[in-house]
Amino acid sequence: MTSPGDAAPHEAIDRYLARLRGRLRGISDAAGADIVDEIRSHLLDRAAASGPLTADSVAEAIAALGNPEDLARAYLDDETLARARPGRSPSVVGFLMLAVSLVGTLGAAAFVLCALLKPIHPDAAGLWLLPDSDLELSLRMGFGTPPAGGRELLGWWIIPLGVMVAIGMVVITVRIGLLCTRLMARPRLRAP
Amino acid sequence: MTDRKTARPDSGNDLPSRPDADNWEIQLRKGTLELAVLAALADRRLYGLEIIRRLEADSELVVAEGTVYPLLNRLRALGWVSSEWVESDAGHPRKYYSLTPGGRRRAIEMARIWARFSSSMTQLLSPLMKGKR
Numbered sequence: 001m002t003s004p005g006d007a008a009p010h011e012a013i014d015r016y017l018a019r020l021r022g023r024l025r026g027i028s029d030a031a032g033a034d035i036v037d038e039i040r041s042h043l044l045d046r047a048a049a050s051g052p053l054t055a056d057s058v059a060e061a062i063a064a065l066g067n068p069e070d071l072a073r074a075y076l077d078d079e080t081l082a083r084a085r086p087g088r089s090p091s092v093v094g095f096l097m098l099a100v101s102l103v104g105t106l107g108a109a110a111f112v113l114c115a116l117l118k119p120i121h122p123d124a125a126g127l128w129l130l131p132d133s134d135l136e137l138s139l140r141m142g143f144g145t146p147p148a149g150g151r152e153l154l155g156w157w158i159i160p161l162g163v164m165v166a167i168g169m170v171v172i173t174v175r176i177g178l179l180c181t182r183l184m185a186r187p188r189l190r191a192p
Numbered sequence: 193m194t195d196r197k198t199a200r201p202d203s204g205n206d207l208p209s210r211p212d213a214d215n216w217e218i219q220l221r222k223g224t225l226e227l228a229v230l231a232a233l234a235d236r237r238l239y240g241l242e243i244i245r246r247l248e249a250d251s252e253l254v255v256a257e258g259t260v261y262p263l264l265n266r267l268r269a270l271g272w273v274s275s276e277w278v279e280s281d282a283g284h285p286r287k288y289y290s291l292t293p294g295g296r297r298r299a300i301e302m303a304r305i306w307a308r309f310s311s312s313m314t315q316l317l318s319p320l321m322k323g324k325r
Contacts, residue, residue: 034287041286042257046257048282066258070258071261074258075265077262
């Protein structure tokens with residue numbers, strides 16, 4: 001039970017809480033206020049457990065809780081621990097990242113190889129439109145024979161265009177890779 | 193509701209007399225506290241001070257009060273407990289914690305690991321204990 005006439009115990013609690021709040025750096029206003037309210041509630045209950053709230057009972061409750069700097073540090077340490085647990089399954093994002101980088105780098109390598117081999121096997125390297133269908137394309141790197149009846153689309157343009165497409169694919173792959181890394185590192189969103 | 197305990201010889205703030213042994217004990221208590229808090233909430237919701245009293249009464253864990261609240265904050269961030277403010281007769285609201293379904297699953301899993309670990313340790317330690325008696 002609190003005795004409204006005596007302000008000193010409450011002032012001691014307020015001083016303690018002010019020091020605590022001051023040390024809770026990096027914690028949002030709402031979360032910080034919630035922590036302070038909870039510690040206030042604890043100190044009031046703890047001090048009033050044996051009778052009226054007095055300067056002595058409050059001092060004892062504060063001593064049992066430890067100094068506010070240590071308490072704040074414990075909050076911040078536990079906050080770091082909670083953050084260290086990934087909020088999103090890293091395996092899903094990781095698999096996506098692996099798939100994208102495989103497709104991106106292998107695709108880029110194919111275009112570069114095709115551009116490099118064009119001067120060596122001009123008849124067999126290039127981008128071919130297959131005869132059976134309208135849209136089926138075949139990227140040939142100069143091995144084997146070009147598809148019968150197929151039409152070569154780019155000719156010597158495969159060299160500059162192939163290099164540009166390869167660079168584009170590498171840039172996009174790296175962008176997606178960075179995004180995935182950020183997603184995996186992002187802490188779990190917490191309720192206030 | 194709960195009786196008062198003032199004797200608190202090992203509140204964690206005292207300087208350890210035997211640094212190595214005491215540091216080991218502190219780490220052991222710290223690691224156990226998480227499971228103990230989840231277990232204390234198994235039956236019903238409790239507020240922080242009730243959790244502390246419960247741990248002191250039901251186990252020999254002497255709890256440094258300042259470690260419980262940051263731990264509860266972390267357990268909530270992990271989604272294992274939820275909290276709600278409830279008005280009380282004391283004139284100020286209290287923050288009650290309860291286990292979430294995920295927290296209950298986690299606590300059961302931890303209890304199983306603990307039981308396995310504890311029984312194999314007991315076996316390993318039996319020669320030491322025999323010598324003591």
